[in-house]
Amino acid sequence: MRISFVTLLSAFCAIASAATPTSGPKGAQLKDGWYFIKNPESGKYLQVSAATNGSSGGNLVISKGTKDQGQKWKVTNVGKGLVTFTTALGDYMIDVSGGKNENGTNVQLYNAYGGDAQQFMILKTTQENVYTIGTKVSYFDKALDIEGMRTEDGTNVLQWTNEMKPNQGWSFERADDDDDDDCWSDVLGYSCCSKCLEAVYEDQDGKWGVEKGDWCGILPHCI
Numbered sequence: 001m002r003i004s005f006v007t008l009l010s011a012f013c014a015i016a017s018a019a020t021p022t023s024g025p026k027g028a029q030l031k032d033g034w035y036f037i038k039n040p041e042s043g044k045y046l047q048v049s050a051a052t053n054g055s056s057g058g059n060l061v062i063s064k065g066t067k068d069q070g071q072k073w074k075v076t077n078v079g080k081g082l083v084t085f086t087t088a089l090g091d092y093m094i095d096v097s098g099g100k101n102e103n104g105t106n107v108q109l110y111n112a113y114g115g116d117a118q119q120f121m122i123l124k125t126t127q128e129n130v131y132t133i134g135t136k137v138s139y140f141d142k143a144l145d146i147e148g149m150r151t152e153d154g155t156n157v158l159q160w161t162n163e164m165k166p167n168q169g170w171s172f173e174r175a176d177d178d179d180d181d182d183c184w185s186d187v188l189g190y191s192c193c194s195k196c197l198e199a200v201y202e203d204q205d206g207k208w209g210v211e212k213g214d215w216c217g218i219l220p221h222c223i
Contacts, residue, residue: 054089185217
């Protein structure tokens with residue numbers, strides 16, 4: 001049954017105004033699949049260092065976009081807002097070295113086992129569609145950070161206190177064909193949003209945004 005825009009908006013405002021207890025950070029929702037991960041500030045992409053190749057202990061750096069396998073990452077949701085990142089080069093995941101909760105700890109590839117050192121949370125920033133990648137081993141106090149705020153190809157990526165600085169911001173670009181990314185809200189009488197928007201309402205059908213004073217369905221690839 002279709003519910004009027006005014007009714008839903010009123011319900012949303014009532015919910016939003018209520019005091020809600022928090023139990024820690026809530027990760028942004030990213031659909032499982034393959035992505036290129038870009039730092040918008042530098043225009044560079046997260047990749048496996050060519051010097052270390054796709055092997056356990058391989059280093060992570062930034063580099064200009066080549067869209068090759070070393071820059072391709074499989075995002076897998078593992079529950080409670082957490083994700084893992086697997087390289088297209090083999091059965092290796094992004095890993096906080098030694099599982100340490102310390103600033104400056106290196107971020108690397110390691111054999112995929114999905115433990116705490118390989119679990120992350122994609123956290124919203126004040127910029128639309130730009131996120132930080134919080135590490136579970138630091139209880140999300142620290143995030144993936146481009147060392148020294150440098151922008152040169154080959155600059156190292158490590159763990160540092162999450163201050164939402166430009167060198168800690170990342171955007172996600174789909175790297176695979178998404179056959180499921182159809183406009184699901186068409187059958188409900190609403191068009192899909194023309195771009196990725198902040199969700200203002202969510203029901204069993206999906207997440208909803210508002211464009212030109214009317215509801216629109218947010219496409220699945222949007223976070």
